[in-house]
Structures are given as C-alpha cells and as structure tokens.
Amino acid sequence: MNTLQLETGGRPVANDDFQTLQDIHQVLSLPALLASVGPCVVSGCRVYQTGSQYNVGAGVVWDGANLLDFTGRSNVSLPAMFAPGAVVVVDERAYQTGGTKTAIKGQTMDLVPLLAGAPNLVVNTYGALTLWHRIQEKTRGKFEIQTLGSAAYVSANYDHDGLGLPGTEAWGWALANGLHNTDDLQGRTVAGLDPANADYALGAAGGQNSITLTTANLPANPPNTPVFLAYTGNPNGMNIVPSGNNGWEGRQTPAGNGTPIDTRMPYRALLVRQWVGF
Numbered sequence: 288m289n290t291l292q293l294e295t296g297g298r299p300v301a302n303d304d305f306q307t308l309q310d311i312h313q314v315l316s317l318p319a320l321l322a323s324v325g326p327c328v329v330s331g332c333r334v335y336q337t338g339s340q341y342n343v344g345a346g347v348v349w350d351g352a353n354l355l356d357f358t359g360r361s362n363v364s365l366p367a368m369f370a371p372g373a374v375v376v377v378d379e380r381a382y383q384t385g386g387t388k389t390a391i392k393g394q395t396m397d398l399v400p401l402l403a404g405a406p407n408l409v410v411n412t413y414g415a416l417t418l419w420h421r422i423q424e425k426t427r428g429k430f431e432i433q434t435l436g437s438a439a440y441v442s443a444n445y446d447h448d449g450l451g452l453p454g455t456e457a458w459g460w461a462l463a464n465g466l467h468n469t470d471d472l473q474g475r476t477v478a479g480l481d482p483a484n485a486d487y488a489l490g491a492a493g494g495q496n497s498i499t500l501t502t503a504n505l506p507a508n509p510p511n512t513p514v515f516l517a518y519t520g521n522p523n524g525m526n527i528v529p530s531g532n533n534g535w536e537g538r539q540t541p542a543g544n545g546t547p548i549d550t551r552m553p554y555r556a557l558l559v560r561q562w563v564g565f
Contacts, residue, residue, distance in 0.1 A: 324421035348396045355396035369408040372397030413454025427562045435558040460560045469561045497547040
C-alpha cells in the first residue's frame with residue numbers, strides 16, 4: 288500500500304500538499320471496492336511467450352488486502368506466483384528548499400517461484416485471475432445455465448470433457464453434458480420444477496422424440512363386423528367375402544405400417560453451458 292511522506296522543511300514545487308494527498312487518497316479509495324473479492328489482477332500483467340520463457344507485463348495486483356504495483360518481469364518460468372515485494376519510492380517531487388524529496392512510498396508486488404498455499408495469486412502461461420473473473424464469481428450462480436448462439440461455440444475453448452479451458456472465454460464454464468456435476472441437457476428442453484408433480488421433481492427426466500401408436504392408443508372400433516348383404520361389389524375401404532349362412536361379410540382393408548410419430552416441436556440446437564467456477 289502506498290504511504291504519504293509528510294516531510295518538514297519545505298513544500299513541493301508545482302505539486303502542492305493538496306495534490307499529493309489527492310493522489311494518494313485516490314489510490315486508497317480502491318481497496319474499499321475490492322474488499323469483497325479475492326486476490327486478482329486489476330489491470331495489466333499480460334503474459335507473452337519468448338521462446339521457452341515468458342515476459343509478464345507491468346500492472347496492478349490486489350492481494351486481498353493491498354493494491355500493489357507490479358513493474359513487470361522478463362524471461363521467467365511459469366507457473367509462478369505474485370507475492371508482496373520491497374517498499375520503494377513511488378513519487379519524488381521537487382521542493383522549494385532545493386532538490387527532491389520522496390512524496391510517496393509504496394510496497395510493490397513481486398513475481399516469485401510457485402509455492403503451495405497461494406493458488407489465488409498464480410500466474411500461468413495464460414495469465415492470472417483478473418478482476419473480471421472475480422466479478423463473475425460474485426455475480427453468477429453456481430451451475431447457472433447460459434444459452435448462446437451456435438456461432439459462439441469454439442470447440443478449442445473446451446477440453447474433451449466439455450470443461451472451459453483456462454485463459455479462454457469459456458474459463459469457468461462447462462458444457463451441460465452431465466460431466467463436472469452439470470445437468471445433461473444434450474438434446475433436451477428444460478421444464479420448471481413442480482413439487483406437486485413427480486414427473487417434474489428436481490432432476491427428473493422424461494419425454495421421447497417419437498411415439499408409435501398401439502392398439503390401446505386407437506379409438507374404439509369394430510374392425511370385423513358381420514353384415515348380410517345382397518350386394519356383391521366392394522364398398523370403398525371394405526372387402527366383401529363369403530360368410531356362413533349364405534351371407535356376405537364386410538371386412539375393412541388393412542392400412543398403415545406403424546411408422547413412429549415425431550412429437551417434437553420445431554427446434555434449433557444452441558450452445559448450453561453451466562457455470563462451474565474457476
């Protein structure tokens with residue numbers, strides 16, 4: 288955290304005490320906004336590969352208690368971790384008495400080899416958790432369902448199990464395929480919970496793409512009704528065949544072949560995923 292140095296024996300030239308106080312309190316106001324989120328990169332700290340090593344750009348890091356400047360590092364091995372570093376001069380200003388004096392000092396953030404116990408401050412080849420990631424943690428519900436247009440699906444952003452890869456737009460999400468504790472919504476629509484109906488109990492699944500009618504599904508009808516006719520022709524839809532007692536019997540001509548009926552409404556398959564966190 289930056290601290291203001293109140294020196295005696297002169298005042299800053301051009302930048303007076305009020306300006307200096309304003310600068311420091313502007314920085315000090317940010318931790319109040321960050322107090323509810325975990326450690327993260329607030330700005331900068333971009334990672335760039337240089338051969339087998341990496342450069343990590345300058346930025347600002349929130350360690351859960353202090354907002355610290357990171358001046359950047361070159362040719363480092365990753366993963367590594369952020370850790371509070373030395374107290375250094377942040378701002379020197381010219382004084383009326385001549386020369387310059389330290390107006391503001393502050394602790395910096397350093398990048399050190401990875402140690403156990405600090406998973407929230409890890410810097411990997413894809414970067415580190417940012418303030419935007421922390422905001423998502425606070426605002427998204429666990430296993431929240433998100434539906435995106437088909438153009439939003441980038442297969443390279445997910446692993447073979449459908450889990451979003453770190454550093455990509457899909458980080459924190461998983462395809463709703465039944466893995467990673469998600470609901471299996473592949474080829475399914477969603478119905479609301481109804482505690483009074485066992486068919487719609489939490490987690491229940493039902494329905495089918497098509498049905499085949501059976502005799503029990505058909506309206507009641509007498510398919511073979513004896514009739515006594517003097518007419519020997521074939522009425523439409525019936526076959527007239529000889530029957531006992533010198534009569535004739537009308538039988539309906541068989542029709543239909545048992546083709547299943549598609550019961551689905553018109554649909555379009557979209558990307559459905561659930562929030563599983565980082």
